[in-house]
Amino acid sequence: MPSLPLFRTSLLRECWAYRGFILASVKRDFVSRYLGTNLGFFWAIAQPLAMILIYTLVLAEIMKPALPGQSSRFAYSIYLCAGIVLWQLFSDLLNRCVGIFVHNASLLKKANLPKLAFPVVAMLSALSNFAIIFALFAAFVAAIGAFPSASIVAMVPVVLLVAALALGLGILLGTLNVFYRDVEQSTAILLQFWFWLTPIVYPGRALPGFAAELLAWNPLWPIVGFAQTIFLEDRIPRWSTLAYPAAVALAFMLLGWLAFRRLSGEIVDEL
């Protein structure tokens, strides 16, 4: 095995050379999903909207005592949405990345495209979907007069952190998925557990002690909690709470990159 440099800047140059392909793919991904439907763009937002509606209707009254100090009758909705928009981004991007090489097999085998262009497409697609849902959420918050002040700026690193977590883990799983297709199947299940192991629908402080200790390992909790505080209390929590998720994200990125770098030559052989 010849020793490889940890990173080659030429990889970035290759991706840049194919920026036309990347942008066209993002556009195609977006358009193709709603092509031929009558309501088109509406379907892009229908699914998260339905989810938010159901949880709000079912849980808003029960959850009210769990959010002390919140007088607004929309408090639970805001709490829920802040978590769900981030979760949507995370699961969307992770799902895309896990199938990324397997689903693009014919392109990878027959056309000489830089492999890294595919995760970039996934990230841009997921982020643009997120942007739409987030804009709707922001409009809702503004409409009820609860739009946070300058603290909203802190959402930028929060979003980047979620994307980094999903991308790192996604590339790692996506690479492994080429060799063991079981990975994609188990990811779907993993995501279901992960959703309920993150305080999104329920408040974290409602957890019993042992559960809270266990869930402290979940890197998404501090990030989601950060966003919930921004929107519900209009203040930026201590940045140090993000240190652990940032470290995990970095570790995933590194692991994903190492796996990809080690196996990228074999990916096409195996597809």
Add this chain to the structure above:
Amino acid sequence: MAHLRVRGLGKAYKRYPRKWGRLAEWLGLGRQHHLTWILRDVTFDVSAGEAVGIVGANGAGKSTLLKLITGTVRPTAGAFEAGGRIAALLELGIGFHQEFTGRENVRMSGHILGIPAARIDELMEDIEAFAEIGDYIDQPVRTYSTGMQVRLAFSVATAVRPDILLVDEALSVGDTYFQHKSFDRIRSFREQGTTLLFVSHSPGAVKTLCDRAILLDHGKLLRDDLPDAVLDYYNALVAAQRAEYEVWQSSRAPGRTVTRSGTAEATIESVELLVSGRASRTLCSGDAAVVRVAIAAHASIPALTAGILFRDRLGNDVFGTNTFHLGASPSSVASGEPLTVDFSFPRVALGAGSYSITIALHLGDEHTHANFDWWDRALVFEVMPGSGPVTIGVCSLAVEASWHTQPSATWSAVSRSPQ
């Protein structure tokens, strides 16, 4: 200069006998795989502007070689150096999306091929014109016929002349008209200096298009020479393999995927195509050939007839006759008598292409009387272009052309347009 230098190129795939072997290897439990070499130690040079054909049987490594040079597959050993932009026509219509219009798909293909968007827009008119799909360009690709998709895909794939072009034979699709058109385009690239690497099963195409040919066999480069020499060698190789194959086959039941039917009073034991006295599966248009049929009679038969039928690639009857009509049927055949019948053709006037031979044994002038054995596609062979003029079609008629200053009377009568 757009040369291509290939040095010791090899590709091996890892085979893991155990399902979790790869995982075990990742975890540092030592080597769990063995390598299966698909291509090994291939070295050759293609100088700028040269056209080289790559021939070989299925699984010889032809496509793998192209994929390595394209860059999609990473070599296990060796290296190659290319002196210019490489374009590969390995498969048409990669990345075509059925719901998008032809125009949108052309843009996407351009991106995949690495052609800048502005350049694709400039070329759009040419691409449309070459594909000849008219207003369909703005319709979703799902409404296209297969032929239209292929035309559009080929048109965009060859919109920009590459320095080095790799062509897989899978390209010979679409109708004959477009096949010719696409061949013309590849030929014109050649004339403008494109270096060509052309994979084909069809000896005819290699002969007409290439300056040189390379023969791959089981992943190794066997010959690198002029197309004629390499193709002859290849034919001999195929014939030798076939002979072995039939020896092997005769030890088993003769039940291949060909249709055989009949009452079996007499059976066809073997069918052989002989060119210059040697068993062959290829010949040149206009060559002499003998079809030798070995027959075993299992009963006494008063008037045994052997029939022969040539069919083209698509199964159309091209030529057929039998020993009854040729006045060559034996008066009677005794049981157990081994027989051979030779159909001798002083000049096989078939056009270039692939043909099959069907042999039948029956009574009298037609097989409807009593059909002993009917063997569909007993043998498939290839006709390559001969030394004569270039022709198309399944037959090669003897023809001469001459010009006259005065048009012939019938010609002028037919072509005069009514006023």
